[in-house]
Amino acid sequence: MLRLLLQELRFRRNAIIGWAIGLTFLPAIYVGIYPQFEAELAGMQAIMDLEIYQAMGISLGSFEEWVASTVINIVPILVAIYAVMDGTGTLAGEEEAGKLELIVALPIPRWQIVTVKAVAHGIALFLILLLVAISTTIVFLAIESQIETTLVATDLLWGLLYTWPIVMAFGMISLFFGAFAPRRRIAALIATVVVVVSYFGSNLSSQVSSLESIQPLFMFHYLDATAGLFETGPQASDVLILLGIALVAFIWAVVFFQLRDITVGAWPWQRGKIPADTTQSG
Amino acid sequence: MTDYVIETKGLSVYYGRHRGILDVDLNIEKGEVFGFLGPNGAGKTTTQRVLMDVIRPTAGEARMFGKDCQKEGVAARDRVGYLPGELSLYDNMKARQFFKMYFSLQKSNTDPTYWQTLADRLDLDTTRKIRELSRGNKQKVGVVAAFMNKPELLILDEPTSGLDPLLQQTVMELVRETNQAGATIFFSSHMLSEVEVVCDRVGIIRDGQLVTTERVQDLTTQRFKRVRFKFATPPPADAFTQDGVTETTRDEQDVTLEIYEGLDKVMETAVRFGILDIETIPVSLEEIFLAYYGKGNGGSHA
Numbered sequence: 001m002l003r004l005l006l007q008e009l010r011f012r013r014n015a016i017i018g019w020a021i022g023l024t025f026l027p028a029i030y031v032g033i034y035p036q037f038e039a040e041l042a043g044m045q046a047i048m049d050l051e052i053y054q055a056m057g058i059s060l061g062s063f064e065e066w067v068a069s070t071v072i073n074i075v076p077i078l079v080a081i082y083a084v085m086d087g088t089g090t091l092a093g094e095e096e097a098g099k100l101e102l103i104v105a106l107p108i109p110r111w112q113i114v115t116v117k118a119v120a121h122g123i124a125l126f127l128i129l130l131l132v133a134i135s136t137t138i139v140f141l142a143i144e145s146q147i148e149t150t151l152v153a154t155d156l157l158w159g160l161l162y163t164w165p166i167v168m169a170f171g172m173i174s175l176f177f178g179a180f181a182p183r184r185r186i187a188a189l190i191a192t193v194v195v196v197v198s199y200f201g202s203n204l205s206s207q208v209s210s211l212e213s214i215q216p217l218f219m220f221h222y223l224d225a226t227a228g229l230f231e232t233g234p235q236a237s238d239v240l241i242l243l244g245i246a247l248v249a250f251i252w253a254v255v256f257f258q259l260r261d262i263t264v265g266a267w268p269w270q271r272g273k274i275p276a277d278t279t280q281s282g
Numbered sequence: 283m284t285d286y287v288i289e290t291k292g293l294s295v296y297y298g299r300h301r302g303i304l305d306v307d308l309n310i311e312k313g314e315v316f317g318f319l320g321p322n323g324a325g326k327t328t329t330q331r332v333l334m335d336v337i338r339p340t341a342g343e344a345r346m347f348g349k350d351c352q353k354e355g356v357a358a359r360d361r362v363g364y365l366p367g368e369l370s371l372y373d374n375m376k377a378r379q380f381f382k383m384y385f386s387l388q389k390s391n392t393d394p395t396y397w398q399t400l401a402d403r404l405d406l407d408t409t410r411k412i413r414e415l416s417r418g419n420k421q422k423v424g425v426v427a428a429f430m431n432k433p434e435l436l437i438l439d440e441p442t443s444g445l446d447p448l449l450q451q452t453v454m455e456l457v458r459e460t461n462q463a464g465a466t467i468f469f470s471s472h473m474l475s476e477v478e479v480v481c482d483r484v485g486i487i488r489d490g491q492l493v494t495t496e497r498v499q500d501l502t503t504q505r506f507k508r509v510r511f512k513f514a515t516p517p518p519a520d521a522f523t524q525d526g527v528t529e530t531t532r533d534e535q536d537v538t539l540e541i542y543e544g545l546d547k548v549m550e551t552a553v554r555f556g557i558l559d560i561e562t563i564p565v566s567l568e569e570i571f572l573a574y575y576g577k578g579n580g581g582s583h584a
Contacts, residue, residue: 003386011374098370102427105334107360107389261337263368270298274340 001116004108008120012086016124019082020131026078027071027136027160034063035146063149064227067156071136073225076163077199079128080170084191086124087174090117091253092184095262104262114254118175125167133160155230162234165242166223170195172249179257182265194219219245285312287435287466288333292342295328302328303490305342310468310483315461317481317498318470319571325490326470327367330437333468334364346435360389365428367439367470369420373413377401377423380412381430388431397430404452417444425453429460436460438469442476454480474568484567486574493574501570507545508563510538514556521551538563 091114094100103113137153144153173194177187202220205211215221222238261271288310295302303325310316318326331337332344335355344351346358372380381397401408406422407415415423421444428436441457442450454476461467471477477484478498485495494501513535522529526543535558541548552560 003383007383011372098366098368099372101331101336101366101368101370102364102384103387104336105359105362105364105366106384106387107356108387109356259338263331264297264337266298271296271338271340274294274296 001108001112004113004116005120008117009123012120012124015082015086016127016131019079019128020135023075023078023128023132024135027075027132028139030070031067031136031139031156032143034066035143038063038147062227063147064151064230067151067159068225068227068229071156072159072163072223072229075129075132075160076166076220076223077195079125079132079163079167080195081192082128083121083125083167083171084174084188084195086121087171088178088184088187088191090121090175090178091257092178092181092187096184096265098263100262110258111254114175114179114250114257118172118250118253121171121175122168125171126161126164129160129164129167133157136160151230158233159229162229162239163223165234165239165246166219169219169242169246169249172246172253176249176253176256179253179260180268182267182270286310286345287312287314287347288316288468289345289348290329290332290342293329293332293339293344294341295325295332295337296340301490303332303487306487306490306492308485308492308495310466312466313461313464314483315457315467315481316469317477317484318468318487319474319477319484320470320487321472324487326487327439328490329487330364330367330439330468330470333437334359334362336366361434363428363431363433363436365424365436365438365441367443369424371412371420371423374411376409376411377406377415378408380423381408381426384427385430390431392432396432397426400426400429400456403456404449418446418449421445422449425456429456432460432463433465435466435468438467440471441469442471442473450476474566474571478567486571488574498567501567506540506542506565506570506573508538508540508565509548510536510559510561510563511552511557512536512559513552514558517551517555521555522548524548 091100094103104110133156137157140151140156141153170191174187174191177190178184181187181190198219202215202218202223205215205218206221219242222242224234224238256268259268259271264271286309288308290306290308293306293308294304306325306329308329318329320326328337332339333346333351335351338352347361349355349358351358375383378398381401385394385397398408401422404422404425406419406426412420412423425441428438428441436457438457442453445453450473457467457469457480467480481498483495483497484501486493508530516535517537519532522537522539524544524547526541527548528540528542529537530540531538539548
């Protein structure tokens with residue numbers, strides 16, 4: 001199994017490096033430009049109080065708020081895109097490419113195949129966040145003396161790593177849809193909708209009092225993208241809920257992959273019946 | 283009690299409303315080379331995929347080594363080498379990396395260097411990335427992967443597909459040698475000539491249903507007889523018009539018939555025109571196959 005896990009990680013090596021490099025620019029720029037724009041940004045707080053910006057979770061009052069509302073708020077969305085791509089590509093993508101048949105035909109239980117792929121996926125997400133966190137921290141160390149902040153370098157590092165549970169949850173949901181849906185593109189579409197609805201749903205429902213009751217339905221509700229994250233860390237209950245969602249999605253992925261007819265590309269309910277009126281297919 | 287390596291009973295697979303296979307009863311004995319014949323879409327690949335638990339049966343059961351392919355699939359597959367028909371590999375890996383990974387994922391590992399022996403024999407460069415290999419060379423990778431663990435059962439879906447004639451011969455030699463070493467072989471093929479040479483028995487599948495399973499020799503001798511008569515007097519055109527008989531060629535006094543049934547009646551008719559010579563012409567497996575599919579002479583009798 002270790003060999004398969006290493007192989008799965010090797011398959012993701014280029015993606016991990018590519019996504020980490022690509023994503024590094026965003027937090028590095030947000031952190032790096034702060035000294036030049038600190039005064040202007042403080043003056044923009046009145047604009048940021050507008051509901052539209054509130055809905056987007058943006059606040060610029062201090063460096064801590066700036067980093068939380070930009071880096072911590074946006075990086076998980078971007079990593080979630082990778083989570084959707086890799087999560088749906090892991091089972092559905094490989095099945096469509098025909099690569100899964102040889103692996104499934106090996107004397108390995110299917111649940112082990114899904115588990116190894118899920119672990120590799122989780123490690124890949126963690127490594128991307130870690131690399132982004134390291135580069136962001138390096139940029140922070142370079143500008144630390146020019147800004148007024150209570151943050152230390154490890155706060156930024158941990159702040160970004162705290163987003164792993166939510167991207168893992170999106171990854172496992174994508175894995176599940178990959179095992180459930182007949183085609184990868186359908187799985188990716190549904191998983192993307194989940195990410196987008198979760199993000200905007202969480203922000204909008206936090207601004208509209210009548211929607212407050214449905215806020216817990218959106219996964220981004222459980223991501224603390226405020227300056228408070230750097231002081232107290234994420235709430236244990238939020239982390240547990242996100243990891244719980246990831247676990248449930250993983251279990252469903254195992255169950256549906258266990259039942260799945262590899263190479264067929266059908267919804268679960270399209271299988272297992274001998275219809276009265278039939279035609280030959282092949 | 284017969285020692286069956288593969289057993290299916292009433293095996294049916296439906297893809298939605300479309301039938302893949304229906305009520306396939308198949309028994310393959312230990313040490314046999316069994317050829318599975320049928321055109322594209324007949325159900326060969328579906329049957330093999332059910333055995334490998336790649337897809338699940340809608341009805342019926344499939345066993346390998348007495349173990350249920352679904353419930354005890356891991357234990358059963360541990361003794362099997364498999365070459366899928368629609369082979370797709372991890373393109374970014376070198377062939378040797380793939381073999382090492384594939385070997386490590388087998389439970390009953392045998393000889394960790396046997397893949398290199400096989401690769402050398404098939405003249406496969408294992409240092410190249412799979413995406414750089416031609417279709418034929420990718421097929422070689424699949425062949426090596428199937429044979430590398432010296433399995434007790436080989437399930438091969440079109441093993442010589444995409445290979446040049448020399449390599450087709452090498453693969454067939456490999457099949458023979460593996461069989462002589464005690465392995466059972468279950469393979470599908472469109473190359474009826476290779477099936478005829480290598481197989482002990484064949485199964486013909488049509489429209490998802492197993493039409494027949496016979497020893498190759500029995501099939502070619504029993505299905506129909508092709509007889510050429512030379513007559514003293516040319517018989518009239520309708521002389522041999524009867525159920526179970528098809529006149530395939532006629533050249534003045536020479537008449538060739540394919541006789542499915544009613545040989546005695548044919549002989550009665552023939553003697554009336556004075557038989558000068560009579561010759562039984564061997565029937566190839568290909569002709570038998572086409573007859574089953576109604577595409578060759580005598581198809582109406584299939």
